[in-house]
Amino acid sequence: MDFVSIRVITGDITRLVGFYEGATGATAHWSTEDFAELRTASATLAIGSTRTVAMFAPGAAHPADNRSVILEFRVEDVDAVHRKLIDSGLVDACVQAPTTMPWGNRSLLVRDPDGHLVNFFTPVTEDAAARLAR
Structure with a gap:
């Protein structure tokens, strides 16, 4: 087993991705307007909009909570x-x-x-x- 990422769900993906890009110096890799990843050598911080929750587990994650x-x-x-x-x-x-x-x-x-x-x-x-x- 290899732990590779953690995903944060947010109501404002542009703001949150911008914070982590500025704080870490990493550049986000956007898959869609609702999903981005900041990749490091050891793990990935995935950031998804609330719209992504409905795709796999409706109501399971709440932003800023x-x-x-x-x-x-x-x-x-x-x-x-x-x-x-x-x-x-x-x-x-x-x-x-x-x-x-x-x-x-x-x-x-x-x-x-x-x-x-x-x-x-x-x-x-x-x-x-x-x-x-x-």
Whole structure:
């Protein structure tokens, strides 16, 4: 088994894709006007409009209704990402400014336009880097 993606359902796909393109520097690959993917070396963030839910599970997903999942992106320099997000206006405020966590990651927590919690992190200890090595 290989975990390859997570899909977020949104009521405003253009806004949400724009946020993730700006925040990650990745370019979205659009399959249709209702579905886009931001691909990285290890996983894909798929973003679908509410219209896609009706195609496979009507009523099963509700946009901007999550408070239990954190989307996580490993970055080279979390402090630089913090400055970029604030300076570009992609986020107004952080849930948590860059902080070094006990498990060895320096983490920045923000909310995307739909309110999902997003963690940008950089491993800063040898143990954390080894744990995340692929």
